[in-house]
Amino acid sequence: MAQIQQRRDLTRERIVTTAARLLTEQGPAAVTTRRVAQEAGLQPPALYRFFPDKDALLDAAVEHVFAEHVARKRATAPTGDPVADLRAGWDTQIGFGLDHPHVFSLLLARPRDTPAQAEGLRMLAELVHRIAVAGRLKVSEERAVNLIHAAGIGTVHTLLTLPPDQKDPRLADAAFDAVARAILTDDTAPAEDPAAVIAAFRTLLPSLPTLTRAEAALLDEWLRR
Numbered sequence: 001m002a003q004i005q006q007r008r009d010l011t012r013e014r015i016v017t018t019a020a021r022l023l024t025e026q027g028p029a030a031v032t033t034r035r036v037a038q039e040a041g042l043q044p045p046a047l048y049r050f051f052p053d054k055d056a057l058l059d060a061a062v063e064h065v066f067a068e069h070v071a072r073k074r075a076t077a078p079t080g081d082p083v084a085d086l087r088a089g090w091d092t093q094i095g096f097g098l099d100h101p102h103v104f105s106l107l108l109a110r111p112r113d114t115p116a117q118a119e120g121l122r123m124l125a126e127l128v129h130r131i132a133v134a135g136r137l138k139v140s141e142e143r144a145v146n147l148i149h150a151a152g153i154g155t156v157h158t159l160l161t162l163p164p165d166q167k168d169p170r171l172a173d174a175a176f177d178a179v180a181r182a183i184l185t186d187d188t189a190p191a192e193d194p195a196a197v198i199a200a201f202r203t204l205l206p207s208l209p210t211l212t213r214a215e216a217a218l219l220d221e222w223l224r225r
Contacts, residue, residue, distance in 0.1 A: 012050050014040045019061035027102045031058055062106045067116035069096050082130035094172045097156030104156055136185050144183040151179045
C-alpha cells in the first residue's frame, strides 16, 4: 500500500513540475491537460485522477513555483541587521514577481491562505518582529506587514503593466524607501521615538511573567491604540 501511494505521489509531482515549467515559460494557455500529460509521459485521462480540471492543475503549478521561492527565502540565513534583511527580502520578492509574470498574475487571483502564501507572510511577520525588537519600528507590526505586502504587490503589478518605454528602473527602490520612511525610525536615535518604544515593548508582552494572558492582551490592545 505504501509503495502504491509513493508511486501516486511521484506521478503527481511529475505532473505538477511539468505544468509549473510550462506556466513559467509560456503562460497559462500552454498548461493544457493534453500537453502536460504528453510531456509528463502519461495519457490525458491519467491527469484526471489527480486534478479535476485545468484550473486545479494551474493552482497546483502556481503553488509549486511560489513554494520553491519561499523555501529559498527561508533557507537564507538572517544577518544581524533586520532592516538590511528587509531590504534584501524586498529585492528578492520584487525580482520573483518580475521574473514570473504569469505566476504573479495568477497569485493575485488566489486567496492569501494557501500554504506557500501563508508561509511567506509568516516570514515577513517574523522579520518585522525582529525590527520591532531592535527598536526600529514606529508603527504596529501588523500595519508594517500590511504596508510592505501591499507595496510589494503594487510595485510588481505596476512594473509589469507599464509600457516598456515608461518603465522606471528605480521604481522598486523608491517604493521601498517610501515604505521605510513610513514604518522605520531614524536609525541614529530610534529609542527617542515613542512609537518605536511602544512597538518594541509590545514584543516583550508574551514574556512578562507577572501578567495573565488576558491582562497581556488588554495591554497590547491599549498599546496598539
